[in-house]
Amino acid sequence: MSRSRTQFAILALVRIQPMSGYEIREFCRTRLRHFWNESFGQIYPTLTQLAADGLVRPAERADNPRATYYELTEPGRASLREWLARAASPRMVRDELLLKLFCGDEATPAVLLEHVTVARQQAQAELDSLSEASRELEMYAHDHPDNPYWQLMLRAGRLGFEARLQWCAEAEAVIAARPGPDKETTRG
Amino acid sequence: MSRSRTQFAILALVRIQPMSGYEIREFCRTRLRHFWNESFGQIYPTLTQLAADGLVRPAERADNPRATYYELTEPGRASLREWLARAASPRMVRDELLLKLFCGDEATPAVLLEHVTVARQQAQAELDSLSEASRELEMYAHDHPDNPYWQLMLRAGRLGFEARLQWCAEAEAVIAARPGPDKETTRG
DNA sequence: TTTTAGATATATCTATTAGATATTATGAGT
């Protein structure tokens, strides 16, 4: 099959429980967004392909006749396991804020400070969200065999956002000390 | 023009000094990779477009007749400044290792440990590389008006990789303590 | 000296994924 990782993201999710395409998207968006994302553009065609290949099985639900739920099959599980044994691709990051800072002297400190403040607020909100998620896992999934891994997954996010917050604080201090068009002397 | 950010990455780079398409790619790959990347597939068509729009100017070099160097024009600088004043898109991360950990109980601890060890080694190499880059900037660009921003840029990378290393250490400890097919009792 | 490997340089192509849009049905609030 293709090199696309959407298939494995989907298999990983329906391994936990049967899900509709929409639910898969929402799960990614609400619980995995600090390290993964999937769009409808990938989800639906991939679900169709996975079903054709026998890796997931479409099913209906009496309590929600509108949605199609997809369940993991044994061949799907085997495919997931093969992928898990393979080396992971390097982490990919794309951070427009840092690109803007790269040519920071072309902007005013005030506008850069604004950008960093927004980033700090976002990082704080994400950190809070991950901390809450960690507590919920402790409460509801403490004995789940995946729980230690889930906690590691969240831990990665929290450490990352803590580092981001630290950086924002430092960046704000440095930028605030920069001379700008509305400053007459260097602020020490 | 389009929503593509390749144009701004290119403008940012040729703002520092004139560069060829290849040099732009190399600069991204060697110095910006912890937060940005550009492929030839984007660079060359975008350079052509930027030149057509008058935002960069192609020039030849007597010392390298083979390469076309692109210089920033004043309209190009103005375009860069407009972009700098706009809010930055959220940081995007894609981390296959965490996706694998998400369904970690479907794999053996040994294989997961291997993945985390590889990630740790990569993070250490990147951290070393960024520390070296920071030292070089201090030596060669200390008085450059962009230097404080460049140092912040590198600082973001270092804090990020330090957090990653911290996480790897924790993950290794947790995973090593997991029972696996080659372990008869829980290792404490 | 010749050959080979690696780097430089440009260009374009395919594959993957982000992001947006469209349609329909349902549920909640006014």
Add this chain to the structure above:
DNA sequence: ACTCATAATATCTAATAGATATATCTAAAA
């Protein structure tokens, strides 16, 4: 009843990753 938001599916366009092709130059090896 009407309006708005959400759920659900599907697909389309735009952006970007990654690979490939060709040519030339330089350095190292034979």
